[in-house]
Amino acid sequence: MEPVFLNKLVSQNNEWLSVRQAAIAENIANANTPGFGAKDVEPFVSVISKTHLAMTATHGSHLGQTMEAAKASDMEKADSWNVTHSGNSVSLEQELMKAGEVARDHSLNASIAKSFHKMYLAAVRP
Numbered sequence: 001m002e003p004v005f006l007n008k009l010v011s012q013n014n015e016w017l018s019v020r021q022a023a024i025a026e027n028i029a030n031a032n033t034p035g036f037g038a039k040d041v042e043p044f045v046s047v048i049s050k051t052h053l054a055m056t057a058t059h060g061s062h063l064g065q066t067m068e069a070a071k072a073s074d075m076e077k078a079d080s081w082n083v084t085h086s087g088n089s090v091s092l093e094q095e096l097m098k099a100g101e102v103a104r105d106h107s108l109n110a111s112i113a114k115s116f117h118k119m120y121l122a123a124v125r126p
Contacts, residue, residue: 006112006116007116009048010109010112016047017102017106019041020040020041021099021102023041024040024095024098024099027039030088031088031095034086034087036087036089037088038089038091
């Protein structure tokens with residue numbers, strides 16, 4: 001098992017958030033395009049679950065690997081709220097809610113990175 005680097009995880013999540021924000025922006029830009037179907041990216045949980053991180057017992061009295069991660073195939077992609085007569089499935093309200101989620105998650109990542117930075121500084125100060 002590889003070690004989990006929390007800074008790397010935050011960085012990967014930020015990259016995923018930027019890709020999702022680009023997809024949301026494309027949906028909003030094509031809100032009036034006839035026949036355009038709304039797009040979204042694969043959830044970060046399923047992306048990270050494909051990395052095959054597993055719990056490892058380093059001592060005989062540690063818990064075994066009895067817990068299983070949720071399968072990505074169990075998730076279903078939600079359809080947009082409505083489809084217009086032109087075949088366009090972009091809902092501006094839904095896209096703006098997604099953009100708000102991205103902003104909130106990015107703010108959370110920034111707070112986590114700031115906390116790690118403070119922890120590192122506290123560890124190296126005499």
